[in-house]
Amino acid sequence: MIDLVIVDDQEIVREGLKRILSLNEEINCIGEAYNGKQLIELLKKLSPQVILMDIRMPIMDGIEATKFVKENHPNIKVIILTTFDEDDYIFQGLKYGADGYILKDSGSKEIINSIKAALEGSIFLNPKITEKVVKALNSRPIENSAQKKNDEKEKLLQILTPREFDVAKHIIDGKSNKSISEALFVTEGTVKNYVSKILEKLQVNNRTELVIYLQKVF
Template identity: 40%
Template sequence: MGLINVLIADDQTLMREGLKTIIDLEDDMNVTGLAKNGKEVLDQIPCLLPHVILMDIQMPIMNGIECLKVVKRIYPHINVLMLTTFEDDDYIIESLVGGANGFLLKDLNYDQLIYSIRQSVDGQMLIPNSIAVKLAKQLSKYNELTEVDLQIEKLKKEGLHFSERERQIASLLAQGLTNKKIAEKLYITEGTVKNYISEIYSKIGIRDRMQASTYLRELGIND
């Protein structure tokens, strides 16, 4: 590729102009446009035909994520790098789902900025280590939710319905915990645990604790 055309979108004038000054120092790069919001980005793309868009996440009128989704739907070949701060971590997964090609922290240095733009054009996904750590934590939370959803789905297939508390106790029962240990773990009384277990026995049609534990493990209710 010859000249890399870059469009910068940020509602802060200082950030826009600062990035432009740095990028324009490179012989193989050219800032073809500046935008204050997502709407201006969409208005400029047909004329400027950028290879890379540096997109701030939080902007007025149309934010970066909304704009990203439109850009990727109409111009999937354009690389979009999201400009972010540590406070924007709630938007990381939403940006990835929207098709972002990577993230740039707003406090990155000159060399990192230029390197990142070139890597993006070469097809590399750019995720700084600090963002990768946050992403891993968020994915872990999603994975936990997925495990619960799978358990509920298995119960439905068996014609069973457990309340959230019943599911928690069934899981601990399947792991072999005693009533006392279950009570301590969930901060409830042993009597309450016994009542819930009796209800669980009734629903699965098994009265033997060992058999019930085995059956619940087979359903995957022990994670």
């Protein structure tokens, strides 16, 4: 059973999400909050595995709440609920370690997939959000982009071992540690060690930042 908390300042949104999630027997909504401050109080009593977090809320918004959760409860997965026009919030949330981004009008399948992907150690980004991230990272002259990608790949090959490079390629494909271990015929613990070494070598703080970095290469 996956214990989950919903954070959104609109009751109608919280109720809608609860109805959607109630259709899945694996998910158990154990609490809800209408802003980040209330969430912090809630986390003193509850220990959810996943938080569905709205961005724009009064008193404490979802970005500051995400930062707090990741600093104080790093094992909790945070999936941001967003609209398509919240670019600044999107990049701030990724910086603070959000584990996924889905649009508020997403269907039940996408919401449930994002929850499961986060728990498996993957980063789930709605395709429209991914497109925005990639465009922002690649905002450079078209004629130079291919050469710069090749340069970045060569640099990466010099920094990482061949096996670490293989792991990085699987990460950019959105695979979880378990899936990577099966593909490379190693234990899941070994994959976690590889990921830790990659984060250290590339000087990024978490898997989200790693995915953003690798978007420039692959």
